[in-house]
Amino acid sequence: MPAPEKITNDPNAPVDPRVETLVNELIGRVADKWTLLVLEELEDHRTCRFTELSRRVPGISQKMLTQTLRQMERDGLVVRTVHPVVPPKVEYCLTDLGHSLGEAFCGVWVWAEANLEKVARARMAFDARG
Amino acid sequence: MPAPEKITNDPNAPVDPRVETLVNELIGRVADKWTLLVLEELEDHRTCRFTELSRRVPGISQKMLTQTLRQMERDGLVVRTVHPVVPPKVEYCLTDLGHSLGEAFCGVWVWAEANLEKVARARMAFDARG
DNA sequence: TCCTTATGCTCTCCAAAGGAAAGTAGGCAC
DNA sequence: GTGCCTACTTTCCTTTGGAGAGCATAAGGA
Numbered sequence: 092m093p094a095p096e097k098i099t100n101d102p103n104a105p106v107d108p109r110v111e112t113l114v115n116e117l118i119g120r121v122a123d124k125w126t127l128l129v130l131e132e133l134e135d136h137r138t139c140r141f142t143e144l145s146r147r148v149p150g151i152s153q154k155m156l157t158q159t160l161r162q163m164e165r166d167g168l169v170v171r172t173v174h175p176v177v178p179p180k181v182e183y184c185l186t187d188l189g190h191s192l193g194e195a196f197c198g199v200w201v202w203a204e205a206n207l208e209k210v211a212r213a214r215m216a217f218d219a220r221g
Numbered sequence: 222m223p224a225p226e227k228i229t230n231d232p233n234a235p236v237d238p239r240v241e242t243l244v245n246e247l248i249g250r251v252a253d254k255w256t257l258l259v260l261e262e263l264e265d266h267r268t269c270r271f272t273e274l275s276r277r278v279p280g281i282s283q284k285m286l287t288q289t290l291r292q293m294e295r296d297g298l299v300v301r302t303v304h305p306v307v308p309p310k311v312e313y314c315l316t317d318l319g320h321s322l323g324e325a326f327c328g329v330w331v332w333a334e335a336n337l338e339k340v341a342r343a344r345m346a347f348d349a350r351g
Numbered sequence: 352t353c354c355t356t357a358t359g360c361t362c363t364c365c366a367a368a369g370g371a372a373a374g375t376a377g378g379c380a381c
Numbered sequence: 382g383t384g385c386c387t388a389c390t391t392t393c394c395t396t397t398g399g400a401g402a403g404c405a406t407a408a409g410g411a
Contacts, residue, residue, distance in 0.1 A: 110337070115279060117333045117340060119254040127252050128245060141388055149245060152370050157389060167343025177378040178386040188339055195332035202325035203247045207240070209318055210247060213297025271359055282399050287360060307407045308358040 120166065125151055125159040127196060130185075133169065134193040138184040168192060250296065255281055255289040257326060260315075263299065264323040268314040298322060 120126075128148045133139055139147070145156050160183055163169045168189035174180040185193065250256075258278045263269055269277070275286050290313060293299045298319035304310040315323065 110334070112279065113337055114330065114333045115258060117337060118257055118329065121333070122252050122254060122257050122329065124249040124252060127248055145388095149242065150370095153389070154371090154391095155369065158369095165344055165347040166340050167347075173388095177376095179376090179388050181388060188336060188343070191336070192329075192332055195328040198325040198328050199248065199252065199322075200244065202322055203244045203251070204240070206318060206321070207243055207247060210296050213318070214295055217295040217297075272357090275359095280399095282401095283360070284362095284400090285398065288398095303359095307405090308356080309360085309406085311359060 120162070121168075121192065123159070125155050126163060126168075129156070129159055129163065130168070130189065130193050130196065131200070133183065133185045133189065138182050141181050141183070144183065163189065250292070251298075251322065253289070255285050256293060259286070259289055259293065260298070260319065260323050260326065261330070263313065263315045263319065268312050271311050271313070274313065293319065 125148070128151070129144060132144055132147045136143075136147075141156070141160075144160075145151060145153060148156065151159075160169065160171065164171050166188075167186055169183050169185055172182045172184065174182070255278070258281070259274060262274055262277045266273075266277075271286070271290075274290075275281060275283060278286065281289075290299065290301065294301050296318075297316055299313050299315055302312045302314065304312070
């Protein structure tokens with residue numbers, strides 16, 4: 092074997108480009124506006140129904156909610172439980188994997204809350220410069 | 222004053238809905254695929270030229286790179302330095318704010334690297350179920 | 352002189368993504 | 382029957398995004 096990329100803890104270690112591609116794809120998939128907002132709702136209310144989510148996630152359309160939830164289900168982030176009753180009742184709940192992603196994004200929420208003001212000021216300054 | 226939302230350290234404290242709206246908007250702005258990828262490149266190579274970025278960020282079009290960089294500049298995440306030479310030379314560099322956002326996203330990159338396999342398996346299982 | 356090259360955009364055209372609103376299924380209350 | 386409830390699905394139309402060509406400028410070569 093010609094030393095095929097060892098797994099190390101060195102953050103500066105070169106990464107297998109194939110892995111980097113996959114990671115980029117996954118980031119692109121998961122760091123989506125709607126995915127993030129749905130993820131946050133499900134973090135707050137461990138389990139949620141469809142209509143509840145569509146009310147809680149500001150501005151999402153039913154189409155995008157369905158699509159986002161399907162993708163999240165496919166990626167193993169949520170479980171979809173159908174209760175065979177009428178009218179239909181479908182519950183969505185985070186998996187452990189989904190919860191871990193929520194925790195990973197926690198830093199971004201904190202950042203956003205902490206830096207709202209700075210961004211607002213930067214925008215005003217930028218817009219003033221024309 | 223009718224007690225208008227105190228700033229607390231309690232993570233379960235109710236948040237001013239206006240702040241929540243602003244945070245959601247900022248998240249939507251910042252948690253964009255291209256913004257993330259550009260941010261990562263700039264984290265790795267503290268300062269980068271336009272063409273360099275377009276080569277390094279896989280799959281980005283010039284239009285989106287320009288647009289993404291403008292938005293990031295407006296939000297105070299990068300500084301754009303134009304060197305008045307021919308051919309033109311423009312350098313982009315993270316601000317402290319941009320760097321702090323990069324660190325906030327660090328957890329997501331780590332998560333993606335750590336859970337590539339799990340997501341891949343979840344997808345296969347989902348697709349197999351039809 | 353004219354042509355090429357290099358860079359950072361900008362513009363145009365077309366395809367894909369996404370929002371709004373209406374439609375669907377199917378049992379239940381009226 | 383009529384209408385309601387929920388979780389979608391479908392249709393239509395607007396917006397976003399990608400591909401590729403164009404532009405401005407000056408140095409350097411034929």
